[in-house]
Amino acid sequence: MTVIAVIGGGISGLTLTHCLRSRGKDALLLEASSRLGGNIETRQRDGFLIETGPNSFLDREPATRELAAGVGVEDRIRSADPAAKARYLYTRGRLRPVPSSPPAFLKSDILPLGARLRVMAELFTGRAPEGVDESLAAFGRRHLGPAATAVLLDAVQTGIYAGNMETLSVDATFPQLTKLEREHRSLILGAIRSQKAQRKALPAGAAGSPEKLRGTLCTFDGGLQTLVDGLARELGPAAHTNAKVEGLQPSHGGWRVSVRENGGQAELLASQVVLATPAFVAAGLMRPLDEPLAALVEGIAYAPIAVVHLGFAPGSTPAPDGFGFLVPGLEKRRLLGAIHASTVFPFRTEGGRVLYTCMVGGARQPDLVKLDEEALVALAREELKELAGVTASPSFTEVIRWTRGIPQYNVGHLERVAAIDAALKRWPGLHLTGNAYKGVGINDCIRNAFALGDALAA
Numbered sequence: 079m080t081v082i083a084v085i086g087g088g089i090s091g092l093t094l095t096h097c098l099r100s101r102g103k104d105a106l107l108l109e110a111s112s113r114l115g116g117n118i119e120t121r122q123r124d125g126f127l128i129e130t131g132p133n134s135f136l137d138r139e140p141a142t143r144e145l146a147a148g149v150g151v152e153d154r155i156r157s158a159d160p161a162a163k164a165r166y167l168y169t170r171g172r173l174r175p176v177p178s179s180p181p182a183f184l185k186s187d188i189l190p191l192g193a194r195l196r197v198m199a200e201l202f203t204g205r206a207p208e209g210v211d212e213s214l215a216a217f218g219r220r221h222l223g224p225a226a227t228a229v230l231l232d233a234v235q236t237g238i239y240a241g242n243m244e245t246l247s248v249d250a251t252f253p254q255l256t257k258l259e260r261e262h263r264s265l266i267l268g269a270i271r272s273q274k275a276q277r278k279a280l281p282a283g284a285a286g287s288p289e290k291l292r293g294t295l296c297t298f299d300g301g302l303q304t305l306v307d308g309l310a311r312e313l314g315p316a317a318h319t320n321a322k323v324e325g326l327q328p329s330h331g332g333w334r335v336s337v338r339e340n341g342g343q344a345e346l347l348a349s350q351v352v353l354a355t356p357a358f359v360a361a362g363l364m365r366p367l368d369e370p371l372a373a374l375v376e377g378i379a380y381a382p383i384a385v386v387h388l389g390f391a392p393g394s395t396p397a398p399d400g401f402g403f404l405v406p407g408l409e410k411r412r413l414l415g416a417i418h419a420s421t422v423f424p425f426r427t428e429g430g431r432v433l434y435t436c437m438v439g440g441a442r443q444p445d446l447v448k449l450d451e452e453a454l455v456a457l458a459r460e461e462l463k464e465l466a467g468v469t470a471s472p473s474f475t476e477v478i479r480w481t482r483g484i485p486q487y488n489v490g491h492l493e494r495v496a497a498i499d500a501a502l503k504r505w506p507g508l509h510l511t512g513n514a515y516k517g518v519g520i521n522d523c524i525r526n527a528f529a530l531g532d533a534l535a536a
């Protein structure tokens with residue numbers, strides 16, 4: 079009984095299984111659905127390459143490079159087009175470019191003058207009292223003032239969490255901000271000092287532009303599915319699809335895993351088990367063993383989100399400039415934002431077709447995700463028309479609804495995760511990984527899966 083059972087074939091479980099096997103461990107992946115990838119899936123239809131969930135990742139995470147290289151797809155990484163550099167916010171009645179430097183911010187009209195000056199007063203902000211888990215909104219108001227928080231900070235969190243900044247924990251969602259505060263008191267001072275330090279640390283002659291330091295947005299030719307397919311190829315028969323785990327029981331120093339595979343019931347004896355499923359599934363599997371642990375895991379909330387792709391025939395609408403736009407909550411619009419997918423990655427559409435990927439719902443407007451597909455397309459079209467002036471009729475539409483899409487790291491999240499880690503010690507050989515705990519991005523999932531894989535292999 080030496081096999082390690084990894085449950086859940088999203089990017090977390092796939093990466094972990096790959097890591098364990100490449101370090102000489104016998105690991106098996108069990109995925110409930112008929113395909114691998116979890117919420118990463120690329121579909122090709124009518125001259126459009128669409129992503130059902132995530133669209134891109136930043137190329138600054140070494141673990142993601144290591145993974146791509148390990149499964150032979152590193153040379154298929156594609157960077158965003160330079161035309162996607164500009165980003166927009168919808169505020170005060172129109173789309174406005176997000177300034178890319180402090181001087182540009184001071185001159186821009188992204189916020190009214192008083193609000194821009196209030197941001198500069200951030201230089202005099204004091205530190206938060208020790209040990210307080212502040213909401214993102216409270217932290218933002220303290221540092222940047224109410225207007226910049228409601229417009230800028232809310233837009234940034236919407237683009238990652240589709241959340242509610244009054245309930246998200248700043249420490250859990252943007253730990254880099256609280257680190258800056260702890261180390262430098264002021265975020266502006268801290269940002270200036272860390273950029274200087276990073277530039278100094280670069281080898282002589284290396285380009286050290288702020289963009290380079292932040293990383294470049296990337297995908298793969300063939301979309302993010304290319305990475306999943308690489309992992310699937312490499313894992314071969316070690317990855318089982320249509321294999322839904324229905325029960326777990328400690329047995330003889332290891333674990334008995336009950337699996338419904340291709341309609342039949344099977345039992346697997348494993349030395350260790352890793353749950354790389356969404357938290358609510360992990361909670362269900364752990365409940366018969368440990369109700370308090372299951373309750374902690376189940377308490378992680380998810381925001382629903384609908385992805386509405388609107389594709390336009392060549393020449394029917396101008397190709398939009400920039401990465402896309404975000405809409406802060408105070409605008410009370412029905413769109414969270416839109417990605418100019420064909421501008422960011424021109425190879426994702428054929429022959430000059432234009433693709434907008436619109437996001438609807440999130441923690442603030444969960445009910446919109448319950449609308450039927452026709453209503454979601456109509457909503458996205460109306461909003462794109464009013465916000466971005468897109469009047470043409472799309473020749474292609476596709477709607478994907480994630481009823482529990484993005485985990486919400488609300489106030490108390492870090493304490494909850496620490497309590498989960500402590501409770502897991504009661505169950506030797508049982509582990510958790512995935513986007514619900516220590517980072518929601520693809521890079522986070524990959525980095526955390528490698529870290530767990532290395533620990534288990536050691």
Ligand SMILES: Cc1cc2nc3c(=O)[nH]c(=O)nc-3n(C[C@H](O)[C@H](O)[C@H](O)COP(=O)(O)OP(=O)(O)OC[C@H]3O[C@@H](n4cnc5c(N)ncnc54)[C@H](O)[C@@H]3O)c2cc1C
Binds near residue numbers: 089111115130132322
């Ligand atoms: C709309 C959307 C847009 C996003 N955009 C981005 C982006 O642009 N960039 C970015 O970095 N991140 C983005 N994310 C986040 C990122 O996609 C996810 O955090 C990441 O893909 C999650 O991977 P995971 O493996 O942890 O979980 P999942 O992908 O949820 O995988 C979990 C797997 O477990 C399986 N499973 C469930 N129950 C069982 C069971 N009983 N037995 C066996 N298997 C089971 C599921 O079928 C699933 O395949 C986005 C997410 C969404 C929803």
